Amino acid sequence: MSHIKIQLKEAQVNQLKEVCRSFDNDPGELINVLHKAQGIFGYLPAEVQEVVARELQLPVAKVYGVVTFYSFFTMQPKGLHPISICMGTACYVRGAEKVLDEFRRILNINVGESTADGKFSISCLRCVGACGLAPVVTIGEKVYGRVSPDGVKDILREYEF
Amino acid sequence: MEKRNLKKVDIIFDISECDYLAVLDKTILRDPDEVILDIIDSGLKGRGGAGFPTGLKWKFTKNEDSEIKYVICNADEGEPGTFKDREILDRVPEKVFTGMAICGFCIGAKEGYIYLRGEYNFLLEELKMKIDLFNKQIREKGLEFTIGIRSGSGAYICGEESALFESMEGYRGEPRNKPPYPTVAGYNWKPTVINNVETLVYVSMICRLGPDKFKELGTKDSRGSKVFSVSGDTPSAGIFELELGMPLNEFVEEFGDGDTKAVQVGGASGHCVPRKQFNETIIGFEGIPTGGSMMIFNSSRSMYNVLHDYLEFFTEESCGQCTPCRVGCQQLLKGIEAVKKGERKPAYLEELKKLALTMKVAAKCGLGQSVANPFNSIIDNFREEIIY
Numbered sequence: 001m002s003h004i005k006i007q008l009k010e011a012q013v014n015q016l017k018e019v020c021r022s023f024d025n026d027p028g029e030l031i032n033v034l035h036k037a038q039g040i041f042g043y044l045p046a047e048v049q050e051v052v053a054r055e056l057q058l059p060v061a062k063v064y065g066v067v068t069f070y071s072f073f074t075m076q077p078k079g080l081h082p083i084s085i086c087m088g089t090a091c092y093v094r095g096a097e098k099v100l101d102e103f104r105r106i107l108n109i110n111v112g113e114s115t116a117d118g119k120f121s122i123s124c125l126r127c128v129g130a131c132g133l134a135p136v137v138t139i140g141e142k143v144y145g146r147v148s149p150d151g152v153k154d155i156l157r158e159y160e161f
Numbered sequence: 162m163e164k165r166n167l168k169k170v171d172i173i174f175d176i177s178e179c180d181y182l183a184v185l186d187k188t189i190l191r192d193p194d195e196v197i198l199d200i201i202d203s204g205l206k207g208r209g210g211a212g213f214p215t216g217l218k219w220k221f222t223k224n225e226d227s228e229i230k231y232v233i234c235n236a237d238e239g240e241p242g243t244f245k246d247r248e249i250l251d252r253v254p255e256k257v258f259t260g261m262a263i264c265g266f267c268i269g270a271k272e273g274y275i276y277l278r279g280e281y282n283f284l285l286e287e288l289k290m291k292i293d294l295f296n297k298q299i300r301e302k303g304l305e306f307t308i309g310i311r312s313g314s315g316a317y318i319c320g321e322e323s324a325l326f327e328s329m330e331g332y333r334g335e336p337r338n339k340p341p342y343p344t345v346a347g348y349n350w351k352p353t354v355i356n357n358v359e360t361l362v363y364v365s366m367i368c369r370l371g372p373d374k375f376k377e378l379g380t381k382d383s384r385g386s387k388v389f390s391v392s393g394d395t396p397s398a399g400i401f402e403l404e405l406g407m408p409l410n411e412f413v414e415e416f417g418d419g420d421t422k423a424v425q426v427g428g429a430s431g432h433c434v435p436r437k438q439f440n441e442t443i444i445g446f447e448g449i450p451t452g453g454s455m456m457i458f459n460s461s462r463s464m465y466n467v468l469h470d471y472l473e474f475f476t477e478e479s480c481g482q483c484t485p486c487r488v489g490c491q492q493l494l495k496g497i498e499a500v501k502k503g504e505r506k507p508a509y510l511e512e513l514k515k516l517a518l519t520m521k522v523a524a525k526c527g528l529g530q531s532v533a534n535p536f537n538s539i540i541d542n543f544r545e546e547i548i549y
């Protein structure tokens with residue numbers, strides 16, 4: 001877990017407690033609570049996990065165990081436009097790695113990182129089931145198919161890069 | 162071995178089959194045991210990969226003495242290269258619901274859940290609306306059964322049935338020891354039928370048209386047809402329903418780009434079939450079974466890259482619970498990298514193959530057990546590409 005303590009906003013913490021209550025503080029609802037928590041904070045830093053653990057009366061280790069198990073949960077904040085590159089086999093053999101390299105080169109960040117202005121972040125995704133369109137990139141909710149390294153700049157331009 | 166020619170069929174997505182309420186009306190007037198006998202007689206086997214006879218699974222669960230039982234539709238669809246369940250849930254979800262309700266009626270379950278892959282959450286709102294309507298319609302018929310839906314959170318292992326139950330209960334998705342099997346102790350440790358999306362659609366077809374109609378297609382060991390997800394080097398990627406029992410060479414003729422060197426049958430956990438074996442390979446339970454993924458590679462593709470990608474996938478997705486799989490996946494990956502770089506002699510590949518076979522016996526669940534399928538078939542057939 002991170003070493004720098006983050007000060008959570010009180011209003012957000014209250015909102016989170018409200019979410020826990022709406023699930024009757026039931027430990028069996030942990031995954032659902034975490035989804036909502038990530039909706040509020042954008043990610044799940046240790047401090048958020050501690051609040052959830054306290055409210056649901058669970059050990060923090062158990063909450064941490066679930067957060068790190070599922071790839072939908074992240075302990076790092078994502079960018080305003082989160083870029084995800086599918087690394088499923090069909091995408092991989094059709095050159096997803098070169099596409100990823102191009103994003104990394106242009107934005108100058110690595111997988112799991114955000115740009116300094118918080119605008120973009122890059123992550124790799126499991127097969128998204130759009131293998132017919134390989135290689136596939138998603139930015140936020142939008143899906144781009146048959147992406148080539150040459151096309152990366154044009155895509156980023158849509159987001160005023 | 163019995164063989165069938167490649168034949169495209171249209172059962173799963175056939176809209177005239179969508180009078181689901183009529184199918185339900187007809188079925189719930191019958192004796193549940195008779196319905197189960199029909200499913201057994203049809204020869205339907207699970208379409209999620211393992212291929213267990215569906216009727217037997219239902220019978221075992223029905224025979225369990227329990228107030229509470231569950232029906233679960235496995236829509237986790239995580240196998241790389243598979244996207245058929247998404248298409249089914251998008252286009253004909255009512256057929257899936259109907260299969261679930263029929264199952265509930267047969268085994269005596271009052272609750273059913275669809276476990277939807279997290280990446281498919283864009284389907285969620287629409288599905289919820291359709292489920293609400295369906296629940297209302299069957300309640301009006303006096304059938305005591307309610308369907309709910311749960312979302313996954315991005316873990317391939319949660320497609321494994323016992324991991325799926327753990328995940329639905331709010332825990333890390335770590336597979337359980339078996340036995341007990343889900344038919345005895347599944348979700349919430351109650352008797353549970355868990356079926357793939359596609360399996361449930363064939364159930365509603367069998368209930369509408371009878372088992373004989375279903376048996377008209379396929380072979381003795383592989384009755385009926387199956388939905389395939391075709392991807393890779395093909396001019397016609399997409400979803401195709403085909404009769405089971407076809408030889409792979411006919412498949413390649415239809416879908417390949419003329420330069421096919423290998424087909425990965427069954428996704429990352431399936432087998433890699435090289436060109437020289439296309440003629441003798443039958444797609445079905447007697448040959449190479451598949452959850453539906455057919456990935457075609459032409460001669461421009463490096464099989465080293467393909468295998469490397471699979472191993473990265475398994476290393477990433479192993480739940481880490483048992484050592485043979487957790488450490489085995491990492492070592493296989495490091496091993497082929499070392500051989501490629503020349504740090505290890507080519508003969509080291511034999512050691513790695515033995516490791517993969519050890520995983521097959523020693524790993525706790527299907528993930529670790531099936532790594533040997535792609536590993537050994539790719540090493541055996543494309544040894545030079547791995548070494549040089």
Ligand SMILES: Cc1cc2nc3c(=O)[nH]c(=O)nc-3n(C[C@H](O)[C@H](O)[C@H](O)COP(=O)(O)O)c2cc1C
Nearest residue numbers: 207208209235237238239320321322356357360527
């Ligand atoms: C690692 C792993 C992943 C699996 N993923 C899926 C899946 O995504 N969908 C599915 O239906 N079955 C999956 N299965 C198989 C299920 O455990 C189970 O056998 C199946 O849902 C039973 O349904 P069926 O009899 O209708 O095929 C997976 C199995 C393993 C070992």
Ligand code: SF4
Nearest residue numbers: 480482483486526529
């Ligand atoms: S075989 Fe792999 S995925 Fe299955 S239980 Fe063991 S570590 Fe987990």
